[in-house]
Amino acid sequence: MQKTMKAIVKARGEYGGLEIREVAVPAVGKDDVLVKIRKNGICGTDMHIYKWDAWAQRTIKPPMILGHEFVGEIIALGENVDWLEIGQLVSGEGHVVCGHCRWCITGQQHLCRATQGIGVNRDGVFAEFAAIPANNIWICDPTIPENVLAVQDPLGNAIHTAFSFPILGEDVLITGAGPIGLMAVPVAKMAGARNIVITARRDAPLELAKKLGATRTVNVKKEKIRDVFEELNMKEGFDVGLEMSGNPEAFADMVDNMANGGKIAILGIFAEDVKLDWDKIIFRMLTLKGIYGREMYDTWYKMTALLTSGLSEHIEKTITHEFHYSDFEAGFDAMIKGEAVKVVLNW
Ligand SMILES: [Zn+2]
Numbered sequence: 001m002q003k004t005m006k007a008i009v010k011a012r013g014e015y016g017g018l019e020i021r022e023v024a025v026p027a028v029g030k031d032d033v034l035v036k037i038r039k040n041g042i043c044g045t046d047m048h049i050y051k052w053d054a055w056a057q058r059t060i061k062p063p064m065i066l067g068h069e070f071v072g073e074i075i076a077l078g079e080n081v082d083w084l085e086i087g088q089l090v091s092g093e094g095h096v097v098c099g100h101c102r103w104c105i106t107g108q109q110h111l112c113r114a115t116q117g118i119g120v121n122r123d124g125v126f127a128e129f130a131a132i133p134a135n136n137i138w139i140c141d142p143t144i145p146e147n148v149l150a151v152q153d154p155l156g157n158a159i160h161t162a163f164s165f166p167i168l169g170e171d172v173l174i175t176g177a178g179p180i181g182l183m184a185v186p187v188a189k190m191a192g193a194r195n196i197v198i199t200a201r202r203d204a205p206l207e208l209a210k211k212l213g214a215t216r217t218v219n220v221k222k223e224k225i226r227d228v229f230e231e232l233n234m235k236e237g238f239d240v241g242l243e244m245s246g247n248p249e250a251f252a253d254m255v256d257n258m259a260n261g262g263k264i265a266i267l268g269i270f271a272e273d274v275k276l277d278w279d280k281i282i283f284r285m286l287t288l289k290g291i292y293g294r295e296m297y298d299t300w301y302k303m304t305a306l307l308t309s310g311l312s313e314h315i316e317k318t319i320t321h322e323f324h325y326s327d328f329e330a331g332f333d334a335m336i337k338g339e340a341v342k343v344v345l346n347w
């Protein structure tokens with residue numbers, strides 16, 4: 001077994017600041033497994049770290065191996081790990097929880113307040129190998145394409161958000177057509193939504209949204225959301241909103257177009273303060289729910305079930321670019337320029 005490995009490291013606290021370094025292969029703790037990485041997805045979180053924005057400056061301590069989206073193969077087991085096997089194809093949950101707080105012991109680990117992010121608060125998975133807590137490992141169905149298995153983290157975000165409220169027969173509004181907003185389209189479709197309307201300020205992602213099954217797309221630079229009600233046989237407004245844009249205006253627009261009693265799940269992270277007319281929330285009796293991460297491991301279970309029932313072919317369409325890991329800069333570039341939806345790096 002080799003002692004050192006290649007890794008993509010956030011080396012310096014500055015814009016970019018990534019380099020490939022030769023680092024030690026991580027030690028395998030007694031509750032960990034060692035995974036030989038095959039593929040990574042580049043996430044919006046990685047873009048924040050790349051751009052070294054205010055959140056990244058507060059949160060990230062370079063040098064640190066970047067990345068949390070992966071698929072790979074188990075090649076070593078910690079001494080306490082007797083339920084996994086060498087050779088298994090795996091991915092994993094990127095949030096490492098404490099395991100003993102009120103939420104962790106009641107099966108609601110996604111609410112744990114001591115959560116550590118892989119590739120955020122500890123070394124990540126953009127490397128030849130990664131040591132992952134065995135409790136975070138998700139055994140993959142090998143019939144699902146590996147590119148899709150590499151992006152289960154954002155797909156899990158989309159599923160957790162879309163399943164926050166019952167959507168069978170409901171009219172669903174998705175604000176924001178980034179990777180997670182787009183992935184939420186076929187998920188909402190499979191969950192039985194009647195109309196799925198998705199908004200953005202560019203046409204290219206909306207074209208993809210149509211291919212993924214959106215009933216109607218709205219480029220908010222050209223059209224108003226309300227203008228599509230009649231053609232969709234909608235009277236009151238949307239029953240369920242999935243906020244995926246992190247844009248305060250898009251969120252305000254969503255609030256304006258909800259039916260009385262509507263329910264909104266918010267995944268997008270707002271870069272600026274949101275100015276909201278709270279009367280609209282109160283007197284129209286709306287429910288707001290914040291979403292972070294995925295439910296452990298209900299989201300992952302449902303994700304595998306959906307992927308093996310037709311979702312895979314849709315998620316493959318969201319993976320627009322693929323690079324060798326040594327070309328990682330090209331991958332980040334494609335995301336910065338808005339050319340890519342999802343980028344996969346191959347090891
Ligand atoms: Zn991610």
Ligand SMILES: [Zn+2]
Pocket residue numbers: 097098099100101102103104112113114
């Ligand atoms: Zn906990």
